[in-house]
Amino acid sequence: MAATATLKALVKTPVKRLRRAFVPEYQDLLAQVGDLQGRLGPLQDLPAEVHRLRERLDDAQARIRELEDGLHEARRLNLRIAELTDVVTEVVLPLHDRDIDPSVFAGLPDDTR
Amino acid sequence: MARPTGTTEEHDLLGNLTLDDTGLAFSAEAGDEDRVLDLLLDGRRIWSFRVGDAPPCDGDPGRRGLAWPRSLVPFLHGTADFALRPVHGGADTVEATGRFGTASGRVRFVDPHGVQLIVNKWGNLGHALADYDTGMVDRLLDNLDEVRAVIAKHSDVDVYVTGGTLLGPYRDGRVMPNDDDADLAYLSRHSHPVDVVLEAFRLGRALVAEGMTVIRLSAGHVQLHFEHEGLADGYVDVFSGWIDDGWWYQVFPVRQRVRREQLVPVDTIDVQGRPEPTCREPEVMLDAIYGPGWATPDPAFRFQLPPATGARMYGWLSDQNMDRETWQDHYRYGAPTAPAPGSRPSDYARWVAGRIPQDGPVLDLGAGRGDDTLWFAGRGHRVDALDYVDTGMAGALRTAEACGLPVRFRVLNLNDVRRVLVAGAEIAARREPVTVFARGLLGSLVDVARPRLWRLLAMVLRTGGQAHLDVPRESWKPEPGTGEPLHRAVPLDVLAAEMAPFGLRVDETHEAEEPHDDTPWGTGPRVLPTTRMVITWQRRPR
Numbered sequence A: 001m002a003a004t005a006t007l008k009a010l011v012k013t014p015v016k017r018l019r020r021a022f023v024p025e026y027q028d029l030l031a032q033v034g035d036l037q038g039r040l041g042p043l044q045d046l047p048a049e050v051h052r053l054r055e056r057l058d059d060a061q062a063r064i065r066e067l068e069d070g071l072h073e074a075r076r077l078n079l080r081i082a083e084l085t086d087v088v089t090e091v092v093l094p095l096h097d098r099d100i101d102p103s104v105f106a107g108l109p110d111d112t113r
Numbered sequence B: 001m002a003r004p005t006g007t008t009e010e011h012d013l014l015g016n017l018t019l020d021d022t023g024l025a026f027s028a029e030a031g032d033e034d035r036v037l038d039l040l041l042d043g044r045r046i047w048s049f050r051v052g053d054a055p056p057c058d059g060d061p062g063r064r065g066l067a068w069p070r071s072l073v074p075f076l077h078g079t080a081d082f083a084l085r086p087v088h089g090g091a092d093t094v095e096a097t098g099r100f101g102t103a104s105g106r107v108r109f110v111d112p113h114g115v116q117l118i119v120n121k122w123g124n125l126g127h128a129l130a131d132y133d134t135g136m137v138d139r140l141l142d143n144l145d146e147v148r149a150v151i152a153k154h155s156d157v158d159v160y161v162t163g164g165t166l167l168g169p170y171r172d173g174r175v176m177p178n179d180d181d182a183d184l185a186y187l188s189r190h191s192h193p194v195d196v197v198l199e200a201f202r203l204g205r206a207l208v209a210e211g212m213t214v215i216r217l218s219a220g221h222v223q224l225h226f227e228h229e230g231l232a233d234g235y236v237d238v239f240s241g242w243i244d245d246g247w248w249y250q251v252f253p254v255r256q257r258v259r260r261e262q263l264v265p266v267d268t269i270d271v272q273g274r275p276e277p278t279c280r281e282p283e284v285m286l287d288a289i290y291g292p293g294w295a296t297p298d299p300a301f302r303f304q305l306p307p308a309t310g311a312r313m314y315g316w317l318s319d320q321n322m323d324r325e326t327w328q329d330h331y332r333y334g335a336p337t338a339p340a341p342g343s344r345p346s347d348y349a350r351w352v353a354g355r356i357p358q359d360g361p362v363l364d365l366g367a368g369r370g371d372d373t374l375w376f377a378g379r380g381h382r383v384d385a386l387d388y389v390d391t392g393m394a395g396a397l398r399t400a401e402a403c404g405l406p407v408r409f410r411v412l413n414l415n416d417v418r419r420v421l422v423a424g425a426e427i428a429a430r431r432e433p434v435t436v437f438a439r440g441l442l443g444s445l446v447d448v449a450r451p452r453l454w455r456l457l458a459m460v461l462r463t464g465g466q467a468h469l470d471v472p473r474e475s476w477k478p479e480p481g482t483g484e485p486l487h488r489a490v491p492l493d494v495l496a497a498e499m500a501p502f503g504l505r506v507d508e509t510h511e512a513e514e515p516h517d518d519t520p521w522g523t524g525p526r527v528l529p530t531t532r533m534v535i536t537w538q539r540r541p542r
Helices: A002-022 A026-099 A102-107 B136-154 B163-172 B193-209 B282-290 B307-317 B324-334 B347-353 B371-378 B393-403 B417-428 B447-460 B492-502
Strands: B015-019 B023-027 B036-041 B044-050 B060-067 B078-086 B094-100 B158-161 B181-187 B213-218 B221-228 B231-244 B247-250 B254-257 B267-271 B274-278 B362-365 B383-387 B407-411 B434-438 B465-472 B504-516 B526-537
Touching: A026 B193, A026 B307, A026 B417, B015 B078, B023 B078, B136 B158, B136 B181, B136 B193, B136 B221, B136 B231, B136 B274, B158 B163, B163 B181, B163 B267, B163 B274, B163 B282, B193 B213, B193 B221, B193 B231, B193 B307, B247 B282, B254 B282, B254 B307, B347 B371, B347 B434, B347 B465, B347 B504, B347 B526, B362 B371, B362 B447, B371 B383, B371 B393, B371 B407, B383 B393, B393 B407, B417 B447, B434 B447, B447 B492, B447 B504, B447 B526, B465 B504, B492 B504, B492 B526
Parallel strands: B015 B094, B158 B274, B181 B231, B362 B383, B362 B434, B383 B407, B434 B465
Antiparallel strands: B015 B023, B023 B060, B036 B044, B036 B078, B078 B094, B158 B181, B213 B221, B221 B231, B231 B247, B247 B254, B267 B274, B465 B526, B504 B526
């Protein structure tokens, strides 16, 4: 072990010199790597965040489909009202007006006063 | 107003047209996808499409193949000369002779009266104005003027030409020869869909009262059909329009920010030598209907309906025309070798006949060609025959009249609840038990039509009687909107659950194997597994 440590100490200094000569920006890069690792830390949660957002998107798409269905149902009510109004005025009333006793109207309760 | 002119571009290298029973193939240059081609049969245009409609084939990027239009296929028997002609110029029309099936004669693409047919922009059979006699356009415009007059007499809406009847005269100075109808629209003074629809119903009623044949395609669209010398003679479309909160709506493709004064008071335009009303700014209407490319002739044009527009129109006005044209064409053109009406009752009709009171009235729903109708009538039953379209009944009607059979044929659209209620009330008012017979109906109905059928049954069975309906146990065309009529199995428990709130109960079910030899699904003669249901109406406990 002692021999290995001695060897490392002997090699370390020349290697540092060589590195300084050929890659002078090494220390700066090393510092930047550390800085970037620090900044990337929060991004490690990214897959979980993407997963959470995907779930929200799926939920929103399902809700949009439900809203579109509801909107369609609401729009269809317009036609329903028109059809029923048409049937009452053009079919029901003409068929029954001969049977209507006008005095019955007098007995119909008012809903407001 | 100055008319814009269409563009003409030079292209080349359209070539090597080949034909077989399934479709055509040709070579085209890369980048020619938007080029429009006319398909000519013996020198006559019968269809148009874009090069891009034909996907690459044979593993060769320069080679494209396209299936024959569905509506043309039944006519492809024998030999025919086909050609592809570029619409916007280029000298590279390509031709080929095809032999289809084993027949030895020439292919004839004509209706039963010999009038030449085309494939229209919906993929259905139609007639081009150019293929009629020379008086056709005048008659069509006479009919248009008559419709216009009735609308003016019965309402205060502003009526003007629209669609092709505006586009052709405005852009080309003449009615488009490939067109097959005349188009009118009106601008209502109402703004709420309920009021607009009620007005449209009133106008439909007024047109009927004036003796016209009116077909309702939606709550905002009617079609007026005319005859000349006993034959169908073109039709006039009438589209509803209104402005609500700055949005202009016109059935079916228009939803645009337009001011009322851009549309009315109406102006006039020369249509084949006669002044017809047009909206004040025709280019606004043409742009709204056909898009910014309206100035360039495009026989392959197809409507691209924005979802926001389509959803509104469908929600407010519904669609009362689903599969109608394909049924109509099936009966009109589909089976030239079909047996004479009444000569061959179905297995189901024979089965039902043994279970119902002799001489009792029968209501034949979805009567089709009327074979079973006439057979029931021949056995002494008084029969009301109702169907979505009248083209199937025409032959049976003549037979019934000639033989003095007690049959009444009528059109009933189960997509129109108003007509259903009127028919139901009329039959129920007779206060006699009736046998309802509906062979092959349930499998062809869209979901929204079934409650109307249950409503009708609940009304007519209230005084007794029973309904016999069959439902397929396998589906031949389960997806709606394919250009072929719907045909699908519907589970019995679903049907029973739907009927129950109407007081209807399935008393019996019987499985059967029903032969069908006259279908619009290209099946040929085939046996369909069905379930026959016997349904009665039950009075609710008070």
